[in-house]
Amino acid sequence: MSKRIEVNDLNVYYTDFLAVEGVTITIEPRTVTAFIGPSGCGKSTFLRTLNRMHEVIPGAHVKGEVLIDGNNLYDSGVDPVMVRRQVGMVFQRANPFPTMSIRDNVLAGLKLNNKRLSKGDGDELVEKGLRGANLWNEVKDRLSLPGGGLSGGQQQRLCIARAITVEPDVLLMDEPCSALDPISTLAIEDLITELKEQYTIVIVTHNMQQASRVSDKTAFFNIAGTGKPGKLIEYNDTTTIFGSPSMKETEDYVSGRFG
Amino acid sequence: MLIMIILAGVALFLIISAIPAITADWSTESQLNTGPTAGFPNFWAYVGPLIWGTLWSAAIALLFGAPIGIGIALFISHYAPRRLASILGYLVDLLAAVPSIVFGLWGIIVIRPFLLPLSDWLAANLGWIPLFGGPVSTTGSTILAGALVLAVMILPIITSISREIFLQTPRLHEEAALALGATRWEMIRMAVFPYAKSGIVSATLLGLGRALGETMAIALIISPAILVSVNLITEGKNSQTIAANIALNFPIATTLQRDALIGTGLMLFVISLAVNSIARVIVGGRKGKRTKSKVSPKSPGPLSRVPAGDFASATALDVVSGRSSAGIADDEGPTPEEDIEGARY
């Protein structure tokens, strides 16, 4: 179920404004890839183009291609809804559906596919999803309570459980720990390491320790100035990026002299 | 406080004025057994059918008006392109500015003749259902015509309130649904409706309040009778509403008949107060619930609200994420309650 992502010369526009320019990158299956860079450099925007979530903003569009196992997401006739069912996403702020129970939150994506779930199957999937997100032991006694009642870290893991229950090929994470305390952050990072056995994971983070801890490869994005497009500066093994980057900009950023 | 005094004053006025008619013996009192109040043994026999007619016409109006109003609101908030949405929103608001007498005349001249073929068809094919029982109206002044015009009249209030609520749906919830592979409609069912449920209910109740009190359009369009009936397309079995009955009979009423009409007004006052209180309780409950639920505080608003085409929006996502992460980074175990209070209210 894990798949390779190939991006070829991708430009992202908001109406006429070029936000991200000329990104070419290949992300291997069963790896964790971290996107780092200063605020406004377009890394989140680029991440969203990998499951076409950028399209929820009116006027946003791309030029170029994104291939997942050779299939271009932007071919005409590709339904963004189908793309998103294969490329899951976890957001910066935990966003469980507040009126749904924990159980219904986990199953929310499956119900979209109009699958009729027997209660037994549902229970099984809920347990599988919550175990996959390392949340099962904490919530197994209160599955029918609203997801909004959990702590921030638990909520974020619930969102991860929700995302992986639909069994996507790729999991995108947009600063998943930025709103969490260090202990919750650690729990998520452990989870990411486990999840990479099954999924291709791409994570945007501002936290460079986090990037070095969890990722196999790291992509550094930068922006030349206000109004200029963001660009992919350097992409390599995480150890290389943080140890001996080939670009001066990258070195400045990872060593804290910039941004 | 002033409002309370005024409200209490109105209630007191209604009660004091109505008492003579409520306590009178309608069969022997010479002022009450003639004219508009003739044929009723007491006040309650008179006001009962009127209460029914008031609720019945409002219910039919809601049946048509609420789904259409909510549908328009949804179209404006989540489907229409920005330009069309703002034009539509403006038009709906404009609808609220049309005087009810104009709606009444529109009902007489346009809607009544327009509905005649429909009522003929309903009577011919579905006449066995009591709702469509005959004899079918030949002039078109049916409760169906009146309620349809009423439905149009309550559209603005339902649409504008639900539209506001829909637009407030936290963007995070909408994105959560979309990222799971929801279609736009599935996203609305998953994220917008649960969030807006109580708002929709209170919008509908406010529309109901408007429908209950509507006078002139009903008085002009419907051929009324003071009886309890569910017939929709007859000439002589359209249950009269309290407000229209007062408007029609007040000018010729004698002193005691006026008291009787004021008594029916008291009943309308009670009903309207009840409807508004229920709406208020629901809105109140909604606030309480929202405070408890951990809604993300910094949601930038609904998708359609994000301005397109300028630089700010181009980097909106990154900028917003950067700012909020900075703001929240140091408060461990965020307390959503506080966040919500701060951000939303």
Added chain:
Amino acid sequence: MKFKNVAATGAVFVTVAIALSACSSSSTSGSSTSASTGAASTAVTSTPLDASLTGTITAGGSSAQANAENAWITAYKAQVAGVTVNYDKSQGSGGGVTNWLAGSYDFAGSDAPLKADQQTSSQAICGTGGALNLPVYLDGVALIYNLPGVTTLNLSTDTIAKIFSLAITTWNDPAIVADNPGVTLPATAITTVARSDGSGTTQNFTNFLSAASPTIWTNPASNAWPIKGNVSSQKGGSGVVQAVTAGSGTIGYADHSAIGTATAATVNKVAFSQEGATAAFAAAATTVPTATGDLSQKFDYSKLTGTTVYPIPLISYQIVCTTFKTAAQATLTKSFIGFVASSVGQQVAAKNAGSAPIPDEMLTKVQTALASVK
């Protein structure tokens, strides 16, 4: 012939009066002269209008009178520029009487005279003399119908009673056929159209039905339409006219002056005319006073026969105190009603509001009654 002369001069008068309102008041005497000389020798004139009067008359009530009131006010103001008359027709007859009894009005317009208890309570504002009901407005109740293919329709009194009591339900009923020899009537169902709001028109029409056809129409006379069932009830005379015209197989009643282009049936072969209504008043109205000097009218409908008398007349009153609170207000009101109840005033209303002139004999009595008001 005499009547036609009067009508013609009435028209002249109105033209002059309207012209006057834009001109100086110096020609007032001229117009008065032309009115008085033009009218027949029996014409009833009020005491000459005092153009120097100033003040405001506040009144309200019957909406049937409204058009006539407008015409009277315009014509009166042309001669007595200093007096403003406010007539609020939104009150209706009942509201007019109620407000008048509360002391807010100088006179009330009402389609029905004061009832006994109202006459009694009027003593609170009018003193022991009570109030006077002065008949000033005469019209007819027209029966309008819309029956495609039928352009002329005649209905006898009993047939009208049967139709409106819902005893007859189709247009080819033998009773209607018998009234209309030679006319092909369709089997269309009859929809009767009545007033949903209380109304003096309903009062006058049910007066007629209950008096002229008591065995068929067993309901009491009332200002609210008493028949329940397949009746179309509409707000206002215009609502009735609209519903009758828009429907098919419909028949309704309305003030003749308000029916517009709707087709009216003849009643006992008599079509409405202003002359016919005036003749009906002369033939059948008798005074039934509720107080000394009062001029409440009651019709003896059995006398309304013959080819020149319209059988369903409609009267509306102006109601005043026998004793006003202030002499000044009494003078103002007497001046205005005196004009209304003059031959000229009646012609003004006939020309502008389509009403029928009250017979001179009654106008003389109104002037006499008015003279006694203090």
